[in-house]
Amino acid sequence: xxxxxxxxxxxxxxxxxxYVLLFNNYVNQGVKKVVLYGRGxxxxxxxxxxxLISRRLGGLVRLSKVNIGTVEYGGRRSSYIELEVEIFR
Amino acid sequence: xxxxxxxxxxxxxxxxxxYVLLFNNYVNQGVKKVVLYGRGxxxxxxxxxxxLISRRLGGLVRLSKVNIGTVEYGGRRSSYIELEVEIFR
Numbered sequence: 001x002x003x004x005x006x007x008x009x010x011x012x013x014x015x016x017x018x019y020v021l022l023f024n025n026y027v028n029q030g031v032k033k034v035v036l037y038g039r040g041x042x043x044x045x046x047x048x049x050x051x052l053i054s055r056r057l058g059g060l061v062r063l064s065k066v067n068i069g070t071v072e073y074g075g076r077r078s079s080y081i082e083l084e085v086e087i088f089r
Numbered sequence: 090x091x092x093x094x095x096x097x098x099x100x101x102x103x104x105x106x107x108y109v110l111l112f113n114n115y116v117n118q119g120v121k122k123v124v125l126y127g128r129g130x131x132x133x134x135x136x137x138x139x140x141l142i143s144r145r146l147g148g149l150v151r152l153s154k155v156n157i158g159t160v161e162y163g164g165r166r167s168s169y170i171e172l173e174v175e176i177f178r
Contacts, residue, residue: 040133041130042133043136044129044133047132047157048168051158051166051168055159066155066157068136068140068152068172069140070140079137080136081136083157
């Protein structure tokens, strides 16, 4: 069970439902924490995704931690966000 | 001193330096906490602003709290982020 304790979900520019589906799969697999990662313009999409999940799953999820920072990407600096979502079930 | 304990800084689509300047003014006024607020696409800009400030001011600032959520705006739902920045001086 410990091997599926945490998963990372990279939020890109695919339709939002793609990421909701991935998240739901993790929930069904018994994953305890999912980190929603967004970089650059996808920061806003990672936040949108959390709000969407939170609205649909309600008390099943909780935002347990937020990290923000900077990464080098293609020779330039880019901001990122990590939203750590705890899953109760 | 307590009246200037906390200020909110709305991050919109003006040049980033505008917001850095506003932030620096707050620092110079003795404000203890500034909340960087971004809505929709400006979520990524609020995160950019924090990273920029953090790079320039180093140990003078610390990200003390992050809130994310949803607001109704113009009849549709919109995500927002609040980055609470603590100022040491």
